[in-house]
Amino acid sequence: MKGFLQSLPVVGKVFVDIQPEEVWAFWRFMQDHYRTTVVNKRDALEMQLVAQALDALGIQSRERFLRNFTTTLGRRIYTPFEVGSPRGGWDLWSQVVICVHEHQHVVQHDREGLSFEVSYLADRAARARWEAEAYRSNLELHFWRYGTTPSARRIAEVLGDYGCRPEDVDVAAKSLALSAVSIRKGAVINEATHVALGWLDEHVPRLRAKGVA
Ligand SMILES: [Zn+2]
Known part of the structure; x- marks a missing residue:
């Protein structure tokens, strides 16, 4: 009993958590599939300009935008973290989740053409609809991993x-x-989630919640 209690947390953590190289390989796979590039947000001049504009418009502070948010423009994904290194609120699993979320925006871009970018920027109600669709991927991945859906x-x-x-x-x-409701019945609705779960089922099936097919 003593040995069991001592070894369980260590073995459990190392075995269960996703590893940096797996996160990196997952991003590589999604990027290849959707032909996207990843750019460090802080190094990108265009993101500095967007951050300044959002700050000036009173929509969001410059720092919050650069530190807390991943942003996708067309096929370029701007991340506030280095893929595979957990840092500042971006643990490894959340890097997997945001990867799928952002690629669902790429799916939207491919489906809708320029009207996606235009309505996203110009129309708050439309932006909420686009994000509700992309956040569906967050629910789908949460269900895959934990067997529940968050609020x-x-x-x-x-x-x-x-x-x-x-x-x-x-x-x-x-x-x-x-x-x-559909996700808890086993539905996977978003295209980017379908693609992602194909990889995750194959490479890190140990992370999948028991009982989730
Ligand atoms: Zn989004």
């Missing part, structure tokens, strides 16, 4: 940080709650 309301509230109004957040929360 749709809490996820939707993040949209306040995207300049969305309370009524937009309400719509997003309802749409995410509906998605969660």
Whole structure:
């Protein structure tokens, strides 16, 4: 019993957690599949300009935008972390989740063409709908790993940080709650999640919640 209690936390942690090289390989796979590039947000002049503009418009502080948010423009994904190194609120699993979320935005871009970027930037209600769809990937991955879905309301509230109004957040929360019902029945709706789960099932099946097919 003593040996069991002593060894379990160490063995469990090393065995269960995703490893840096697996996160890196996963990003590599998603990038190859969707032909995207990853850019460090702080090094990108265009992101410095966006950060300044958002700050000036009172939408979001420069620091918060650069530190807390991953941003996708077309096929370029700007990350506030180095893929595979956990840092500042970005643990390894959250790097996997955000990878799928951002690639769902790439799917939207491919599906809708320029109207996606235009409406995303110009129309708060549309932005809430695009994000509700991308955050569905967060729910799908959470279910795959833990067998539960997190609060749709809490996820939707993040949209306040995207300049969305309370009524937009309400719509997003309802749409995410509906998605969660299907996800708990085993549905995988987002294309980027389908692609991602193919890789995760093959390479890190140990992470999948028991009972999730
Ligand atoms: Zn997003």
